[in-house]
Amino acid sequence: MQPRKTAPGSAMRVSIKNLTCECTIHPFMSARFLLWFGLLLTAATGASAQDDATVMRSIDSIHKMPADTNRVRALISHGREWSAYFEHKKTDNSFWQEAISLSQQLRYYRGLADVYNELGTSKRNRSQYILAADYHEKAAKYAEETRDDHLLAQSLNNAGVDYRRLDNLEKAFDYHFRALQLAEKINDLRNICVATNSIGNIELTDGKNEDAIAQFNRSLRLEEAAHNPLGIAINLGNLGYAYQALHKTDLAIDYFKRSLAANEEMKNNTGIVICYNALGAAYQDKKDYTTAMEYLQKALAVNDQVDDKIHVAESYLSIGKLLAKQGKHEEALANMQQSVNISRQWGFKSMLVDAYQALADEYKATRDFERSLEAMNHSLTYKDSLIDDKSATALAQMHTIYAVDQKDNQIKSLEHDNQVSELKRKRNVIVVFSLVIFTIALIVGGFFYIRHRNLKVNRRTLQLELRSLRAQMNPHFIFNSLSSIHRYIWSNNQEEASDYLTKFSRLMRMILDNTQHTFIPLNKELESLQLYLDLESLRCSHAFEYHINVADDINGEEVLIPPMIIQPYVENAIWHGLVHRPEKGRLDIAIKVEGRLMTCTVTDNGIGRKLAMDIKEKKGKAHNSMGMKVTMGRIELIRKMNNSKETNVKINDLEDAQGNAAGTEVVVVLPVEFIF
Incomplete structure (x- = not known):
């Protein structure tokens, strides 16, 4: 809304008209009856039959909708559309009444906040500021329940505007300041502008002109960023009034002219009239009566195009x-x-x-003292009349709020009595069924207890089987390692054999330590795996190179995995893929953890599984890898123990662009534990 003077010669104040009060509904009346009853009241005041028929058709269409939140939103929308109709009939808005009733039944707090905002704004537009403030405060209460900061900021700004109209500047400032804090937190520019402009007007009213200028300048920058011409015009005008209050008349005139230009561009006649009157007053302060008269005459000329x-x-x-x-x-x-x-x-x-x-x-x-006295008496008479009107209006609104609260309390009391009666009626039924429920609970509890005990027994059995498989795994690995040492000693010099035996002894010590536990830290598993790879590289005369890549987000001290679970696949890659390559081979081990699953990928660029099998058949070896069989058994038991469908091993044959074998990729997915 454009700013206007509340009285000639007084300081100008801005009214921010935005956002949206309450009608109380007796819960024992059906919503449909309330709507029709409201229409009968409006018809009794002389409503046009055409409008009545249109509203009734709207009601019928809404009642075809399910009684859910969509109907609440439709009721609020229709209530807004027909707001002028109900205001003209001086009766409550039936659409909004039903919206409140249905929202209460559904516990739809957003619907209650929205409809109370609408009702509050409707009351404020009719200058019923006490009622408006009461309804907007209810809107804020329900907005808090929704945890929607935008809706809460809107409701708080509404209440702030109401209290500014009531000249309760302290309370108005409190509401607008809370709205500003919320709006800034969620970057809600519309509510930031409203709160900032309102705080500026409060400070202007309180004579804090410098503070008001700071607020108006901030609001102006936001409106310019949002490309809102009306907001720009309002804040320019506000700055003019603030500088006029500081007796900086030339600066005030500059802002009034800028506001006038913005209003002229929008063709906003109300804003143009306000700016002309403001410029007239400013030039009058400068004692430039000719220019002042020109602007006041211009205002008079444009007034014919203004409704107010x-x-x-x-x-x-x-x-x-x-x-x-x-x-x-x-x-x-x-x-x-x-x-x-x-x-x-x-x-x-x-x-x-x-x-x-x-x-x-x-x-x-x-x-002419006689006429002067007569005019003064008229002025005092109207002043007293204004005071009486304000008192009567305030009293009527307080009576309305009291009546609404009384009715709400009666409704709550009746609802409580009904609930007590219903509870007494149900008590006997509850007593009858309690023994049955207790018996069923015992049966179900016993069933689950026995089932849980059996599951514990099965899990213990699986753990024992897993330990047995680990016991098979370790001798197999030691046998292969000793065979490698034997061949190495016979084919190499004593110094290198000593180095080999030193690393082997370290590896044996780690194996003996690790196999005491079901799970070990990942870094220990990788340390033993690296020792194994170093030994195999020495044994094969450095026929391959290896790389172990652990994801950056993995803490090797915290992640726990079964011991010796990766080594068999590494061994398989070396002895069935890499050692048969004419060139130097490459082995890559990549480890990552997602959630509670670890994925280990072992990739070699060896000769591939098919050619490895052919070589094996030509040599006449029918021996199956004991380590692979044992490891597969371990993984199967781990899957059962953890009930993890994701636990598995996938083997992929790699090919180059021509379709030739380019190695093998083994992907092992295992559940992991964490220390913390």
């Missing part, structure tokens, strides 16, 4: 005061009287207070 006639009365009053300063008393009195006539026609009581006060001052200046 209070601006016309304001312009006539401003012109009258300007003429009075120039000593043109007859013309001044004529313009002031014109302001009085328009204000009386449209019922602008606050404007009548100021207009009659101006007339009283002008009659006094012309020494």
